[in-house]
Amino acid sequence: MRRLAAGISALALAVGAVGASAQDRPVDGFLAATKRVAPNREPIIDHPKDRAAAAAALNSAKARFGHAPNIVMILMDDVGWGDMGAFGGGVAVGSPTPNLDRLAATGLRLTSAYSQPSCTPTRASILTGRLPVRTGLLKPYLPGENNEAAGLNGETTLAQLLKQAGYTTQAVGKWHLGGAPSSQPQNVGFDQYYGILTSSDDYTAWREQWRNPDLVNDPDRRAWAADGEIMGIVSGTPGITATLAFPIDLDSVRYVDEKLTDHATKFIASRKNEKNPFFLYFATRGAHFDNYPHPQFAGKSPGRYPYKDTIVELDHRVGQVVEALKQSDQLENTIIMIASDNGPMAETFPDMGTTPFRSAKGSIYEGGVRTPMIVSWPGMIAPGRVSDGLFDLMDVFATSLSLAGRADLIPTDRYIDSIDQTGFLLAPEGQTARRVEYYWATNVFMGARVGEFKYLVRDQSTESDDSWPRSSPFSASFTSPIYGGKMFDLYIDPKEEHALAPLKQPQIPVLKNAINAHLATFKNYPPKVPLR
Structure with a gap:
């Protein structure tokens, strides 16, 4: 035994002497220790070297340009993880995306970025840095609901805080966070708004003969539908x-989308010689069902379906935004973040997006919440970076305030789920500061991911004999708590087809501990709606 112990000690010394030190190796998210930067903040994996590198880069950029960076957030609608060429789609699925692919090649591609299962909850989480269960914005507003909805009432928005930090704030595109005057973008922190207050189909579905002949053919009902929203x-x-x-x-x-892009590019051009930075929140109409691509793109994609044409158009619109930044000499001091608000809408098959993962919009399986994400900032983010580190779209909130140099503005009177990921994005080999991704379906807690492991305490059923279509992730129901839970290894089973809980007993307590710590935050910081 002494010889064995001595041999092990010698081997440990030899391994420690060869190659990088433990401090230089990538942190294993499964084993990583975390710390809280404040009692009301989500615990982080601290990477001091990444933080220092990011701070140095930001200081250098500010000295060069005279102010903090411009921030452009482009949020697409119902776009699948596999729609862009940079994520394995593009030409392969009938929708070439050269502009998006170029941004990915010259910046950072995040393969484990996460949204909420549907639109309104994701948009609320980006702008508040808080889970939907904390804000009360649990699901999309239906036609007629959005017009009077209070939406973000009582929440502090990223736009308000960036405005305090000296930014000019502009919102363009889809809102879907309440249409009541007090909840409209221009009244919750944005200096100006130009866009659609609700979801794309709210303007068209009631007009479609095949879908709603009772509304189309009856004058009284048609008038009632037309009065539901500002059309x-x-x-x-x-x-x-x-x-x-x-x-x-x-x-x-x-x-x-042409009109929205034209407004966004004109705003960018107007900022050319301004001495303060800007925040542009640009949420596209596409590719929400039903898709009506611009005549310039209709039928022109290799896929020839309206959705595919719309993806090609969205790629073109992104290219126009980038070109506007370039032409106004602002590209080098602008960070661009591009993502989708959730997975593709399965119920519109065959005219839908592409994902290699299980399920779709409305689901807590990866196909519903894993979003393609690209982050680009020429000269600041090393080109060609790819990372599978966790990034929740909520992290845009704290990260943007850190980029602005005003992390001190992050609220202290409520729980903030957002994590500052500045070091992850800007350090040459930055690592994620997020250890845990949480899965919620409305106010029902479903599970968590730590490292490559995803553990579900409840399941969703998407099959219903009396629904159309029969399989509908958007109309999924919840099961009772699962005895023993479901464990998936997302590296060997990204489609979540083989639950391994009986084989992964040693790993399960790690995820359970993370879940218990998360649920405990609701005791000190009660949510706006009760947990189910």
Whole structure:
């Protein structure tokens, strides 16, 4: 035994002497220790070297450009993880995305970025840094609901805080966070808004003969449906109610993303010689069902389906935004973050997005919440980086305030789920500061991911004999707590087809401990809606 012990000690010394030290090796998220930067903040994996590298780079950029970086967040709608060429799609699935692929090649591609299962919850989490169960924004508003919804009432938004930090704030595109005047973008922190207050199909579905003939053919019902929302792009500035700027019908809807992009690029051009930074939140109409691509793109994609045409159009629109930054000499001091608000909508098959993962929009399986994400900042983010480190779209909140040099503005009177990922994004070999990804379906806690392991305490059922279509992730129901839970190794089983809980008994307590710590935060910081 003494010889064995001596041999092990010698081997340990030899291994320690060869190659990188333990401090230089990538941190194993499964084993990583975490710490809280404040009692109301999500625990982080601390990477001091990454933080120092990011701070040095930001100081250098500020000295060069005279102010903090511009921040552009482009949020697409219902775009699948596998739609872009940079994520294995593009030409291979009938929708080439050269502009997005170029941004990915010159920046950082995040393969484990996460949204919420659907649109309104994701948008709320980005702008508040908080889980939907904390804000009460659990699911998308239905047609007619959004018009009077209070939405972000009582929440502090990223736009408000960046405005305090000296930023000019502009919102363009889809909102879907409440249409009541007090909840409109221009009244919750944005200096100006131009966009659609609700979801794309709210403007078109009631007009489609095949879908709603009772509304189309009956004048009284048609008038009732038309009165449900402001049927068009609206525009507004602080203190007023947004007014109609461009009516939307089954013909004009084809031009919505063109109009939005034109407004965004004009805003960018107007900022050329300004001495303060800007925050542009640009949420596209596409590719939410039903898709009506611009005539320039209709039928032109190799896939020839409206969705595929729309992806090609969105790629073009992103290219226009990048070109506007370049032409106004602002690209080198602008960080661009691009993602989708959730997975593809399965119920519109065959005209839907692509994901290699299980399920789709509405589901807590990876196909519903794993989003493609690209982060680009020329000269600041090393080109060609790819990382599977965890990044939740909520992290945009704390990260943006850190980029602005005003992390001190992050609220202390409520729980903040967002994590500052500046070091992850900017350090040459930055590592994620997020150890745990949590899965929620409305106010039902479903599970967590730590490292490559995903542990579910509840399941979702998407099959229903009396529903159309029969399989509907968006209409999924929840099961009772699962005895023993479900464990998936996402590296060997990314489609989540083989639950391994009986074989992974040693790993399960690690995830259970993370889950218990997370659920404990709701005791000191009660959510706006009760947990189920």
